[in-house]
Amino acid sequence: MGCTRISGSSINPGASFYNKVPQIYKVMQTVINRSMVQGMILDMDGVLWRGDQAIGDLQRIFEIIDNIGWKVTFATNNATRNVQQYIDGLASFHVRAQPWQVITSATAVTHTLTSRFQGGGAVHIVGEQGVIEACAEHGFYQADTDVKAVIVGFDRNLTYEKLRKATLLIRSGVLYIGTNPDLTFPTPEGLIPGAGSILAAVTAATGIQPVVVGKPEPLMYQIALERMAIPAANVLVVGDRPETDIACAQQMGCLTALVLSGVTNAAQAAAWQPVPDIITADLVSVIQMFSGES
Numbered sequence: 104m105g106c107t108r109i110s111g112s113s114i115n116p117g118a119s120f121y122n123k124v125p126q127i128y129k130v131m132q133t134v135i136n137r138s139m140v141q142g143m144i145l146d147m148d149g150v151l152w153r154g155d156q157a158i159g160d161l162q163r164i165f166e167i168i169d170n171i172g173w174k175v176t177f178a179t180n181n182a183t184r185n186v187q188q189y190i191d192g193l194a195s196f197h198v199r200a201q202p203w204q205v206i207t208s209a210t211a212v213t214h215t216l217t218s219r220f221q222g223g224g225a226v227h228i229v230g231e232q233g234v235i236e237a238c239a240e241h242g243f244y245q246a247d248t249d250v251k252a253v254i255v256g257f258d259r260n261l262t263y264e265k266l267r268k269a270t271l272l273i274r275s276g277v278l279y280i281g282t283n284p285d286l287t288f289p290t291p292e293g294l295i296p297g298a299g300s301i302l303a304a305v306t307a308a309t310g311i312q313p314v315v316v317g318k319p320e321p322l323m324y325q326i327a328l329e330r331m332a333i334p335a336a337n338v339l340v341v342g343d344r345p346e347t348d349i350a351c352a353q354q355m356g357c358l359t360a361l362v363l364s365g366v367t368n369a370a371q372a373a374a375w376q377p378v379p380d381i382i383t384a385d386l387v388s389v390i391q392m393f394s395g396e397s
Contacts, residue, residue: 135358135380137393141337142174144327144357147189148181149289149343149365150386152196156291158364159387162197167390175204176327180283180298180317180347182209182256183231203330208282208298208317209237210326212254215280215316217241220251227272229265229301230256234282247272255305255313256282257298270308279309283317285347289365318347324355341389343367345375353377360389 145151152158168175177189177200184192186205193200212234216226223242227250228235234256235245243251253272258265273279286299302313316322328335335356342348343365352359361372364385372382383389 135339137171139337140173140339140358140393142176142331142333142339143168144176144178144324144338144340144352145386146340146342146344146348146365147177147179150341150362151177152192153289153365154291157196158385161193164386164390165198167394171393174331174333175200176206176331177204178206178318178323178327180208180285180323181288182207182212182234182237182282182298182317183259184233185209185236188233206323206326206330207233207237208256208323209234211316211320211322212256212280212282213237213241213243214322214326215314216243216252219278225250227253227269227277228256229261229269229305230254230258230282231260250277252278252280254280254282255298255302257285257288258301261301266304266308269305273305273309273311279305279311279313281313281315281317283347284315284319285317285344287366289343294366318342318344319350319354321351321355324351324357328355339389341386345372345379349375349379353379362386362389 150158151161186202186207189205190200190202216238225246226238226243227247228238228245234254247268250272253269255269281302282298284299284302285297287294288297306312328338331338339358339360340348340352341360341362343362345361345367349359349361359379360381360383361367361375361379362383362385363369363372381389
């Protein structure tokens with residue numbers, strides 16, 4: 104299929120770069136002038152990489168973004184890594200990032216905890232080091248009794264005992280926080296259970312709905328917009344999940360690009376309402392449009 108040209112001055116990243124661009128599936132007929140965009144919020148899993156495999160030439164993609172002059176933040180529901188680990192992961196693909204640019208659902212967890220509980224305290228965490236370390240940095244430490252909150256997220260070392268402890272604490276009346284509702288997680292082998300699947304088990308056992316702090320709730324994007332100091336209407340959000348990345352962006356009034364390089368296929372993308380501004384193969388294709396190449 105063809106694509107709508109994005110108006111604005113052109114930069115040429117080189118023909119060899121675009122020879123590798125997959126087919127563009129669909130672009131809405133509304134023209135987005137490049138001058139409308141001042142920054143980007145990028146999801147990571149399913150947009151930049153699957154597992155440890157890059158999706159496209161990330162070094163070249165970010166060289167083009169730098170040449171255009173856009174600010175960039177990264178907003179991921181995946182709280183298994185800490186901010187420095189994400190910076191190191193980007194660096195492994197020759198992409199430089201600063202700590203202020205990386206926002207995870209653990210960032211949203213600590214923002215929520217500090218707004219409710221001054222001075223830190225005991226919490227119970229079902230999750231991995233990213234959220235555990237983020238909580239510790241803000242004075243919240245892992246415990247099994249007398250806790251202020253239970254935080255449940257993606258945990259690849261999940262056991263029945265962890266589910267049991269979390270269930271009993273939540274049933275006792277403790278605040279129940281979910282990092283994010285993503286039911287699946289993309290890997291090179293295929294989709295595996297995500298944080299939302301673990302939340303579903305705990306919710307079924309407790310009868311209590313969590314306070315979800317990651318996408319599609321607005322907090323992570325609010326933090327990103329504040330850090331970039333750019334209005335929502337001038338930010339393009341690129342994500343692979345319509346129910347989280349795109350829904351959150353649409354709530355906030357951002358421009359949206361849904362890519363098919365992660366968990367969403369073309370039929371699912373076409374069915375999403377409201378329709379995203381752009382539906383296309385991957386981040387490379389998004390950058391192709393804004394660089395003026397056909």
